[in-house]
Amino acid sequence: MAYEPEFIEKVGIYYETHDESPEEVSKLFNIKSKQTLYNWIEKYGWIQNKYRSLQQSAGGLIEQSTLSGYRDWE
Numbered sequence: 001m002a003y004e005p006e007f008i009e010k011v012g013i014y015y016e017t018h019d020e021s022p023e024e025v026s027k028l029f030n031i032k033s034k035q036t037l038y039n040w041i042e043k044y045g046w047i048q049n050k051y052r053s054l055q056q057s058a059g060g061l062i063e064q065s066t067l068s069g070y071r072d073w074e
Contacts, residue, residue: 001032008040015041016050 011029015022015037022041026034040046 003036008044011037012040012044012046015046015048019049
């Protein structure tokens, strides 16, 4: 099954801004094969909770509301 680039980007943003396993993210987005998500993670270099570490290193300068805005995008 082919997925639209916008859908893949949406999944990537969600994965990088949440602390959920690839299996959980696959179920949430109805991705039939969890291997598909693993392939995207490797191909696009997605890092789970990437922005959480950025928030911590910025010393709280990044508001939680900014990060949670990604959740509203879905």
